[in-house]
Amino acid sequence: MERISLKIVGASGQGIISIGEILAKAFKRSGYCVFGYREYMSLIKGGHGSYQIDVSDALIRSTEEHVNVLVALNHHGFEQNLSELKEGGVLVHESKDWKFSSQHQAIIKKNKLQVVFLPIEEVLAKLKAKPILGNVFFAAFVWAAFGGDKVLLKELVSERFSKKKDQLTKNMQVIDEGFAHHTMHTSALHVALPAPDKQWSKQLLLTGSQAMGLGIVHAGCRLYAGYPMTPSSPLLSYIADIQNETGMVIKQAEDEITAAQMMSGANFMGTRAITATSGGGFDLMSETVSLNGMIENPSVFVLAQRPGPATGLPTWTAQGDLLMAIHTAHGEFARCVMAVSDSDDAFRLMPEAFNIAEEFQTPVIVLTDKQIAEAIYTQKPYDQGAMQINRGKLIVQPTALKKLRSGDRYDPKITDGISVRWLPGSEAVTYCAQGDEHSADGSVDETAANAVTQIEKRMRKAEAMKKTLLDPELFGGQNPDVLLVGWGSTKGAILDVLENLTKSGVGYLHFTYLWPLRTEKFEKLAAKAKKVIFIEGNHNGQLETLLRQECGYRDGEHIRKYDGRPFFYDKLHDQIVSITSA
Amino acid sequence: MKDYSCATQCTWCDGCGDYGIWTALKRALVELNISPHGVLLCYDVGCHGNMSDKLLGYRFHGLHGRVLPFAAGAKLANMHLPVLAFGGDGASFSEGIGHLVHAVRSNYPIVFVLHNNGNYGLTTGQASALTPQGQPMTASPNGIPEQTLPSMDFIFSLEPTFVARGFSGNIAEMSEILKAAIKHRGFAFVDMLQACPTYNHFATHEYLLERCYTIENHDTSDFQKARALAVDTSKKIATGILYQNENVPNFYERLVPRQGKKTTLVEEVEVRDVSTLMKNFV
Numbered sequence: 001m002e003r004i005s006l007k008i009v010g011a012s013g014q015g016i017i018s019i020g021e022i023l024a025k026a027f028k029r030s031g032y033c034v035f036g037y038r039e040y041m042s043l044i045k046g047g048h049g050s051y052q053i054d055v056s057d058a059l060i061r062s063t064e065e066h067v068n069v070l071v072a073l074n075h076h077g078f079e080q081n082l083s084e085l086k087e088g089g090v091l092v093h094e095s096k097d098w099k100f101s102s103q104h105q106a107i108i109k110k111n112k113l114q115v116v117f118l119p120i121e122e123v124l125a126k127l128k129a130k131p132i133l134g135n136v137f138f139a140a141f142v143w144a145a146f147g148g149d150k151v152l153l154k155e156l157v158s159e160r161f162s163k164k165k166d167q168l169t170k171n172m173q174v175i176d177e178g179f180a181h182h183t184m185h186t187s188a189l190h191v192a193l194p195a196p197d198k199q200w201s202k203q204l205l206l207t208g209s210q211a212m213g214l215g216i217v218h219a220g221c222r223l224y225a226g227y228p229m230t231p232s233s234p235l236l237s238y239i240a241d242i243q244n245e246t247g248m249v250i251k252q253a254e255d256e257i258t259a260a261q262m263m264s265g266a267n268f269m270g271t272r273a274i275t276a277t278s279g280g281g282f283d284l285m286s287e288t289v290s291l292n293g294m295i296e297n298p299s300v301f302v303l304a305q306r307p308g309p310a311t312g313l314p315t316w317t318a319q320g321d322l323l324m325a326i327h328t329a330h331g332e333f334a335r336c337v338m339a340v341s342d343s344d345d346a347f348r349l350m351p352e353a354f355n356i357a358e359e360f361q362t363p364v365i366v367l368t369d370k371q372i373a374e375a376i377y378t379q380k381p382y383d384q385g386a387m388q389i390n391r392g393k394l395i396v397q398p399t400a401l402k403k404l405r406s407g408d409r410y411d412p413k414i415t416d417g418i419s420v421r422w423l424p425g426s427e428a429v430t431y432c433a434q435g436d437e438h439s440a441d442g443s444v445d446e447t448a449a450n451a452v453t454q455i456e457k458r459m460r461k462a463e464a465m466k467k468t469l470l471d472p473e474l475f476g477g478q479n480p481d482v483l484l485v486g487w488g489s490t491k492g493a494i495l496d497v498l499e500n501l502t503k504s505g506v507g508y509l510h511f512t513y514l515w516p517l518r519t520e521k522f523e524k525l526a527a528k529a530k531k532v533i534f535i536e537g538n539h540n541g542q543l544e545t546l547l548r549q550e551c552g553y554r555d556g557e558h559i560r561k562y563d564g565r566p567f568f569y570d571k572l573h574d575q576i577v578s579i580t581s582a
Numbered sequence: 583m584k585d586y587s588c589a590t591q592c593t594w595c596d597g598c599g600d601y602g603i604w605t606a607l608k609r610a611l612v613e614l615n616i617s618p619h620g621v622l623l624c625y626d627v628g629c630h631g632n633m634s635d636k637l638l639g640y641r642f643h644g645l646h647g648r649v650l651p652f653a654a655g656a657k658l659a660n661m662h663l664p665v666l667a668f669g670g671d672g673a674s675f676s677e678g679i680g681h682l683v684h685a686v687r688s689n690y691p692i693v694f695v696l697h698n699n700g701n702y703g704l705t706t707g708q709a710s711a712l713t714p715q716g717q718p719m720t721a722s723p724n725g726i727p728e729q730t731l732p733s734m735d736f737i738f739s740l741e742p743t744f745v746a747r748g749f750s751g752n753i754a755e756m757s758e759i760l761k762a763a764i765k766h767r768g769f770a771f772v773d774m775l776q777a778c779p780t781y782n783h784f785a786t787h788e789y790l791l792e793r794c795y796t797i798e799n800h801d802t803s804d805f806q807k808a809r810a811l812a813v814d815t816s817k818k819i820a821t822g823i824l825y826q827n828e829n830v831p832n833f834y835e836r837l838v839p840r841q842g843k844k845t846t847l848v849e850e851v852e853v854r855d856v857s858t859l860m861k862n863f864v
Contacts, residue, residue, distance in 0.1 A: 204863035214856045222847035223659060242859060243839045249658050249847060250839075254684040258651040261644075261681075265655025268642065269622070269663070271847035273655065291645050351853075381860055389853055423848065424622045424640035424656070425663045432634050432641035435627070442643075443590050443635035 001058040001500065002194040003569075005066075006142070008052075009081050010073025013045040015135035018160075019071070020051030022139045024376055025156050026148055027055045028205045031196025035492075036205075036376025037063040037566070042230070042314040048080060053376075054569075057194040061342060061377065061492035065568035069191055071142055073134075079104070087111045090191060092142060094120045094134070116186055123177055133174045140178025145189050150179050204343075204379045208372035209234035211343035211379065212302070215350030216274055217246050218382070220389055221300075223273035225251040225262040230314050231370035232276040232304040256281035260288035260301070267298050268433060270394075270423035272354050276302035279321050280311070286329040289363045293333025295433040296410065296421070296458065298357035298364075298392075305369040307564050316564030317370035319488050319537035323545065325365045326515045332455065334360060334417075334462035336469070337515035339367040341491040343377035345512065351387040359392035359468075360461050361421055367514070369537070371489040371566040393420045401428040407440035412453040417460030466516035473510050474525065480507030482580050483529040485522065485556070487511040487543050490535050493567040497576055506580060511543060519551040532556040533579055537567065583608050585618055586637045593632055597787060599699060599750030599776025604633055606748070606756035607666075607695075611639070614761055616664060624653040626669035626678070629704045629778075630697035633668070647677030654690040654833075659847040661834055664764050666693040672702040675711040675731055686740040689768035691832040693760070696771070698733075699778035700785055707781030717784055734773065734812040738805075738825075743768040745812060745825045749794040750776035751787060755821060762823055768832040775819070790819070797822040 006023065008016050020036065028034045032055045040049035054063055066086045072078040072093040082104055085091060091113055098117070100108065108115060118141055120134045127133075136157060143153050157171050182189070206214075212235055216224070226236045240250045249266075253259040259275045266273035277285060282303045292299040303325055307318040325337045336356050340346040349366060357364040395401055401422060409431040411419040419440075422428055432442030437454060439445040445454075474480075476498045482505060486494055494508050507529075509522060526532050532555065534544040539562040547553050559575050561567055586608040594600045611621060618638040625631040625642065626649035634643035644652050653667035674682050674696055685694065701719060702708040709719040709726040712733055716725035737745060744766045748756040756774065763770035775794065777787035797811065797820045808825035834840060 202864060204860055206863040210863065214859055217854050217859065218856050220851040220853060222850050223655070225655065245859065246854070247839045247843060247850070249834075249837060251655075251658075253651070254680055257648060258681060258684065261648050261651035262655030262658075265624075265642075265652035265657075266659040266847065268652070269656040269659035269848055270851075271659040272851050273659070273847075287645055288648070295642070295644075379863075382856070384853075384855060384857070387853060389851065391851075425620065425660055425848075427619050430618045430638050430640045432643060434634060434641075434643050435645060436643060438635075442641070444632070 001056055003054055003056040003060055003064065004068050004191065004193060005052060005054045005064045006069040006071065007050055007067045007081065007084065008071040008073070009048070009050045009077035011046050011076070012040055012043060012049045014073045015132060016049050016051045016073065019135045019139045020053060022156055022160065023143060024053050025205055026143055026153055027053065028203065028378055029152055029156070029201050030148065031198050031201050032057060032193070033059050033200050033378045034205060034376065035060050035062060035378070038374050040315050048076060050081070055193065057197045060496055062496040062569040063566065064570045066570055069142065071138060073138070082107055085111060085113055090114045090116065090189065092116045092118060092138070094118050114189060116189060118181070123181070127170070127173055127177060129170050129174055133170060136171055136174045137178045140175040141182055144179045144182035146191050146193060150175065200378055204381055205376060206343060206379060207234060207374055207376055208340070208343050208346045208368060209374065210238050211346035211377065212340065212350060212368065213238040213242070214382065215347035217242070217248070218347070218384065218387060219272060219351035219354045221248070221272040221274050221354065223249045223251070223263070223266040223271060225253050225259040225273065225275050227253050227256045227259050227277065227281060229278045229281045231306055231373040232278050232302060234373055235276050235302065235304070256284040257288065260285035264288055264292055264297055264299050268424070274300045274302065276304060278304050278306050279308045279324070282321070282324070282328070289335070290329035290331055290333070291435055292363045293329065293331065293335060293458070294435055296361040297433065298361055300353050300357050300364050300366065302366045302368060304373050305367060307562065313564040315370065317489070317537065317566050318562065318564065319369060319490070319542070320562070322367065322487070322514060322542040325367055326546070333458050334362045334465060335515065336360065336362065336364045336465060336513070337367065338364070338513050339488040339511070340372060341488055341510065341512070342372065343379040346372060347382050349512070351389070355390040356465070358394065359390055360418060360465050361392065362461060367488060369489050393418055395420050395422045396426070398427065401426050404428045406431045410438060410440045410442060410454065412440060412457040414457065416464040417457045418464065462516050466518060469513040469516065469518060471518050471521040473512065474507055475510065476507040477505050478507070479528060480525065481505040481530045482507070483525050483532045484508040484535055484576070485532060485543065486535040487514060488537070490537060490567050493569050493572050494535060496569050497573045500573065501577070503580055514543070514546070517546060517550050519547060522547060523551050523553065526553055531580065533576070534558040535567070537561050583612055586611065586639060588636060588638050590635045592636055594629060595780045597777060597779035598629070599774070599778065600630055600633060600697065602750035602753050603695065603697060603756060603774050603776060604636065606753045606760060608637060609753065609757040610760035610764065613757065614764060620663065622656055622663055622665045624649050624656070624665065624667045626673045628670035628673055628697070628702070630668050630670055647673040648681065650678065650681040650685045650694065653692050654685060654688070657690060657692050658834055661691070661846055666695060666764070668695045668697060670703070671696060671698045671700060671712040672710040675733060683740060686737065686742050686769055686771065688833045689743055689830055691768055691834060693763040693770045693772065696773045697776055698773055699776045699782055701778060701781050703778050703781055714784060732813065737771055738809040738812060742771050742825065743827045743830045744770035745808065746770070746823045747773045747775065747812065747821045749790050749821050750774060751791050752794065752821065755796055759823060766826065767828050768830055793817070793819045794821050795819070797824070802826045
């Protein structure tokens with residue numbers, strides 16, 4: 001497997017994303033697996049942002065820290081990122097008559113970098129094109145340097161500007177000029193790519209948020225209520241953008257409490273509804289999580305993590321809210337916490353989340369993070385035959401409804417704790433979804449005996465849930481000497497490393513379901529392994545803490561990251577090699 | 583009325599205004615031929631919330647201050663079912679005031695009944711935002727330093743589409759108000775002035791009885807007049823339907839994706855094919 005990486009840097013608002021998106025799709029359509037990664041600051045114009053595209057003929061799902069090509073839309077770009085170029089790397093920039101500092105000259109010399117200046121202003125003036133078309137010029141030149149197909153690039157740009165037909169001709173001229181510039185002035189510049197593999201060209205190129213949005217629609221969810229907060233906002237945007245196709249009700253609420261309550265009300269009435277937020281917004285939702293635990297209401301919360309506390313690093317990534325998801329909200333009740341890891345399970349786990357919520361009549365919290373929410377994945381079209389809707393013990397048949405007693409709703413005698421549920425409006429006896437402690441029909445009951453039976457009923461659902469959740473999944477060697485353990489978005493980088501380790505006997509155990517936590521498989525593997533390494537994007541080792549709490553394991557080593565950045569492939573590779581060979 | 587009767591004993595104080603509102607509600611539902619399985623009643627937390635198990639119907643008893651968004655979410659999922667939300671002046675004008683503002687603004691097709699007894703009853707008589715400034719209450723022996731919130735002026739400033747005021751001593755009138763509110767196209771704000779014999783010693787049943795009068799020959803489409811009537815309670819307090827505008831579409835009617843849809847969100851829960859959406863990503 002060979003991987004090549006390209007990073008576009010500049011100020012927010014300069015067009016980093018549009019160049020990145022065009023090139024990412026061009027690589028994919030040409031037969032490469034693409035993994036895209038964005039960095040930006042919490043501002044709209046200025047600051048420093050980047051869009052990185054890692055490309056390979058084989059499956060990749062992570063970003064490298066050091067790149068082959070750096071495209072800088074301003075001088076701050078290469079001043080900040082020049083040292084990230086690999087030996088023999090290429091810098092493409094547009095800063096006319098730029099005098100590199102002695103320090104930068106030393107880097108260029110030491111790493112044998114090729115520096116290419118593009119006279120974008122002159123080219124655009126000659127073509128009488130708007131400054132924004134500089135992005136297309138950049139994209140065309142870089143694509144030419146990769147030996148890319150001009151016709152394909154024109155197709156992609158035409159698709160992108162299909163609604164702005166008047167600008168199309170200019171765009172095509174700029175592409176021609178970009179290719180011509182490469183031929184005339186820098187034809188020696190050629191970035192080699194591995195041979196393409198056609199399997200990638202028909203695949204999807206999408207963000208984790210878009211994948212999750214598709215999963216939500218596929219799951220039969222009909223209402224989304226949310227409040228903008230990065231990194232959950234891209235999901236809100238995508239779901240909102242497709243509302244006219246899906247017919248869903250989208251509500252941008254006045255705050256996160258409202259969003260959580262509307263979602264709960266809609267689920268209570270009997271549709272499927274969801275809300276999404278990040279850590280701070282989830283804090284506000286926690287009382288509603290507790291309410292759903294008490295009234296045994298199916299409810300789905302997406303918690304998109306970013307570094308905290310407080311506003312923290314709004315546009316960066318973290319895995320710091322696992323223990324919050326498990327412990328948040330007052331009182332004791334059953335809940336399910338699961339974590340998506342990539343575009344595949346971001347889709348697949350959404351129907352699953354709704355099914356668990358309905359089967360166990362309880363809140364489900366789906367963890368994601370900024371890395372998944374905004375990373376760009378090459379994804380096989382989803383298998384839509386795999387999913388079935390499971391509404392649990394929901395009664396809808398008229399004859400069955402007629403036989404119900406009010407006390408069936410919260411019947412504490414039920415063995416698995418899951419009593420039957422029927423929807424408001426059903427022709428049946430009625431009940432109260434009661435936030436106070438209640439008897440079987442939802443009437444307030446403060447007696448000691450009732451409190452005990454109802455709490456025990458609700459907690460039996462946690463036991464029942466634990467039995468049905470899947471064990472963590474083992475990748476790599478089946479009896480590993482070295483056991484890597486993780487959850488969430490770190491999976492991508494870990495699997496990329498795993499496939500490229502020369503040392504055998506390394507396995508990766510990935511936890512998708514984090515609460516209730518099944519520990520047996522981990523315990524068996526950890527007992528046999530010579531070394532256990534927890535890899536997490538947080539300071540305290542939250543999964544490690546949880547496993548210690550649940551099964552007493554305390555012998556592992558760990559690699560932790562809490563700088564707002566994801567695990568990078570090359571750095572993680574070196575860290576794992578270093579620990580495993582020690 | 584007995585269709586809504588339930589065995590649970592009432593726990594309100596003797597003379598509590600909740601008895602009257604409770605009776606008027608059951609009467610309105612029966613007179614509209616709504617059976618218990620055909621309605622969702624959503625209660626906030628407070629003395630009024632203890633109604634949640636004192637009658638039948640599908641009911642919900644949630645968190646303090648949060649009843650409106652829950653009720654709105656429920657309604658949007660099933661537009662066929664009447665949804666009523668109930669909340670006290672404590673919850674609705676303090677903890678949940680943001681929800682009230684946006685519920686009026688959104689014009690959700692639900693009824694909101696404000697159990698307005700001028701204090702926090704269930705937590706033993708603290709001042710609410712609607713308690714007169716300076717009135718000694720539990721936890722404020724010197725009276726509250728804050729200004730009293732002019733609730734009706736505030737509601738009218740939000741350009742509501744339905745505003746009514748009832749008095750817990752006039753069950754017949756409250757029933758008529760509730761019937762009209764349930765039939766209203768958008769968000770119906772119903773202010774029920776109620777006695778709290780234990781903690782409210784300033785606007786007692788007798789005080790309200792003396793001042794409240796049913797408005798007659800009133801043009802409910804006259805916003806300015808309605809606002810003036812609603813706000814001026816210095817000598818007399820006008821009750822009845824003060825303002826109604828049926829020309830404003832409700833929240834659901836404004837949703838572009840729902841135009842022409844005959845089914846409810848509840849009926850639409852099924853596996854959905856996303857092939858067309860996936861094509862945009864190739």
